[in-house]
Amino acid sequence: MVLQTKDLSVGYGKHEILNRVNLNFANNTITALVGPSGSGKSTFLRTLNRMNDSIKxxxxxxxxxxxxEEIFDPDIDLISLRRKVGMVFQRPNPFPMSIANNVAIGIKTHKLANKKQTGFLVEKFLTQVGLYKAVSNRLNDSPFKLSGGQQQLLCLARALAIGPEVLLLDEPTSSLDPQTTQAVENLVVDMAKEITVIIVTHNLAQARRIADFAAFFWDGKLMEYGRAAQVLEDPQNEITEKFVTGKLG
Ligand SMILES: Nc1ncnc2c1ncn2[C@@H]1O[C@H](COP(=O)(O)OP(=O)(O)OP(=O)(O)O)[C@@H](O)[C@H]1O
Ligand SMILES: [Mg+2]
Structure with missing residues (x-):
């Protein structure tokens, strides 16, 4: 297992948001986290690379x-943790620097390549996400001139460039058109040959298309977990069944 949670409970002040979640993520698998709004999916995902640490x-x-290794161990270096566990958010968040530098920044920060190689790698990762052709003549431009979908592809390239072991995706296609969504889905499936992907999605058809495993969250609890086909098409839990058939709430 590359990543495991054991009896993980998470909260803010007096409010417990997640209750004793036990989940295992094996190498080279895609796990979809599904469940209603507010069930704790993002809180769970953000805990996995300690993105919640700074929240009061x-x-x-x-x-x-x-x-x-325990990620909350005081000896753990946060920068190296986030290099191993990358993340892409629902809304594209390019950094305020050139398109090329958005991809290069992680490579530079972690000293993964020399200057010349960095140029090649920028091209490689932009090509991998299917963005290179569209941006090759404006690599030094601001990313904010790109469309929302292109910005999201750029964020994916940025995340891939640091060579993560695990990639956390929080509804990465919710603002994308069907064609770009499909491109991202194909990319995720392709990436999972080398890394482990955990993806939050409200799109159950998407979960079914790309995920090996599915975890259904409900009110901070992991209600059901198993092979994606089983959880999404033949759920054993009554609440999961209501959720996947659209009868919950
Ligand atoms: N900073 C915070 N302080 C207090 N409560 C929070 C905070 N962030 C999230 N919560 C609460 O935690 C619960 C779970 O939120 P979370 O964002 O994890 O849900 P989610 O399953 O990702 O929902 P969605 O599908 O809408 O994105 C919600 O009740 C939310 O109000
Ligand atoms: Mg969320």
Whole structure:
């Protein structure tokens, strides 16, 4: 297992948001996290690379193990944790620097290549996400002139460029058109040959198309987990069944 949570509970102040979540993520798999709004999917995902740390009154109990190491261990270096566990958010958030530098920044920060190689890598990752052709003649322009979908592809390229072991995707296609969505789905499936992907999605058809495993969250609890086909098409839990058939709430 590359990543495991053991009895992970998370909350803000007096409010417990996640209750004793036990989940395992195996190498080279895609796991979809599904569930109604407010069920704790993003909170869970953000805990996996300690993105919630800076939120006031945030607390956790239980364990998160990355390659068998506790990520909340005081010895863990946050920068190297986030290099191993990358993240792409629902809304594209390019950095205020050139298109090329958005991809190069992680490579530079982590000293993954020399200057010349960095140029090649920028091209490689932009090509991998299918963006290179559209931006090759304006690599030094601002990313904010790109369309929303292109900005999201850029954020994916940025995340891939640091060579993560695990990629966390929080509704990455919710603002994309069907064609770009399909391109991202294909890319995610392709990426999972090398890395482990955990994706939050409200699109159950998408979860079914790309995920190996699915985890259904409900009110901060992991209600059902299993092979994506089983959870999404033949759920054993009554609440999961209501959710996947659109009868919840
Ligand atoms: N900073 C915060 N302080 C207090 N409560 C929070 C904070 N962030 C999230 N919550 C609460 O945690 C619960 C879970 O939120 P979360 O964003 O994880 O849900 P979600 O499953 O991702 O929902 P959605 O599908 O709408 O994105 C919600 O009740 C939310 O109000
Ligand atoms: Mg969310």
């Amino acid at each position: 009154d945030y607390w956790h109990n239980g364990q998160v193990l990355l390659d068998n």
